[in-house]
Amino acid sequence: MASVVPPPAPGRELSNPPSDGISNLRFSNHSDHLLVSSWDKSVRLYDASANVLRGEFMHGGPVLDCCFHDDSSGFSAGADNTVRRLVFSSNKEDILGKHDAPVRCVEYSYAAGQLITGSWDKTLKCWDPRGASGQERTLVGTYPQPERVYSLSLVGHRLVVATAGRHVNVYDLRNMSQPEQRRESSLKYQTRCVRCYPNGTGYALSSVEGRVAMEFFDLSEASQAKKYAFKCHRKSEAGRDIVYPVNAIAFHPVYGTFATGGCDGFVNVWDGNNKKRLYQYSKYPTSIAALSFSRDGRLLAVASSYTFEEGPKQKEPDAIYVRSVNEIEVKPKPKVYPNPPA
Template identity: 80%
Template structure:
């Protein structure tokens, strides 16, 4: 194994003062949106290392997403869903849940904002509707348990909840899930991310495992799925396991490549999994060291940059830990491009 280098990437100035819940790159620029338990949403220019705006909420902010470079949305523990207008520093309440709002996504396919809450519901909002709480509500959909993670690809929405439930929806017909599944992992789900080519999704758990799932329910389709262990440390003969908090797919080489970073950056690695349609080959490209837990990840729209939230996620309980930070790392194409003779073109 190669030696661990120093922290990979430039640290952004003016980070949040409490835990970082998520970060997202814009689909149109190198702007980065960051949500935090300090009740803020921050907008950065990641390339210039510049804080461009800050929005304060009534409670911890658990998720955020972009609409475009002029506006975005946030999900708060104060039960509100908010629209953020960057140029004017303004925020509007789009609507509310009955409990903290854990997840938020914007669907470019339908023009809707989708939220998942600990009130065991999924809600869809039309941000083009009349201003004011709940006036933009399109529909409410009961879930089997608290919503932990959402992911979109095209018209497909994957909802991961407590109790290891996974519901797959078609956004064009939300009357009921097109698939109801149970996670193939034995422990609590931390993150779900759809494959950019639309064929399935990756699911991670608190027990340091990742499952690669496929939407095709045929015998041949389900034969492709698999799961693997990652982010473990052996100490005095004991296997110490850390949760996988974040999954990010490279936007250019996404079909053939996924990058998974462990949740506890002080000892472990950035693991690169090179994946073809018929199997998986694992190689360690490099080791990425961060001051504390890796809580969230996001690639820039062109895959040149990887943003990493280093923020302790309490997997070892309440203890002293390093301050939170946001690191932006340049991604070399050599690190992420699969061997052309071994793997198919990811755009096919």
């Protein structure tokens, strides 16, 4: 009888997790530090390898996103309409600027040296974080969007903005006067997450209806013929297809494969080029709210946090798991070609 290989353990659980829903988590590009934003109004800085809470910063309302600037500072955005700069050494923060509605997304561009924020006030704003604090001295520009901003992603000088109404705008940060491309999501339902491919050729987009679309920037017929969408994070029960939102996408920095996290509590790893699922981790206690690979791809941070898709209910405690990533889980398998006839 063949032995059954059990799925890998969920990973090490970080101590001192947030007390309410986790909105996002991000690994630093320079270390194993992890920044976590939460609906409990906090942003927490962890040393993920040592399992130590290094700092905590507070907003005036739920924090909806966070990102690193470098290993000494970061940024956060929240439902109190503010964008904040976090200084890790002093454990202090200051308000960089504001939107007219909750700020859903924050991304720092190393290529442009700017912070980009997207809000439910239907605008995108670019900031120069090197200036003195105060809105007027740091705001570079404000760019109207067709709807509320739901997700942002950067690769090089390219910025992808996904909004309500299934709109997708693609910008070049060197010329923000208008989008390079105005697109509509190829998925029929509300966008949940967008993430650019590490090689800069396109982006993956997920929806509330258990699907992911693989898109390409090049508008040539040959490139557009390569785009596709696939079903994931769903199951059949009593003859019915139960479909779960895909909340998170994270690309592996070395292999270009990617992980998805859904409201079914599962994390799947995919080889987008070969259209295959490489791995599925054992089920987490509740919905997967966010995912992030470390800079070298050795670690994967998983936010297991109930996302209220089914309404309020007694929920599992919010938890952050950090798992060591085995190469077999994320490395594409080589294609096997049949032997040519003699």
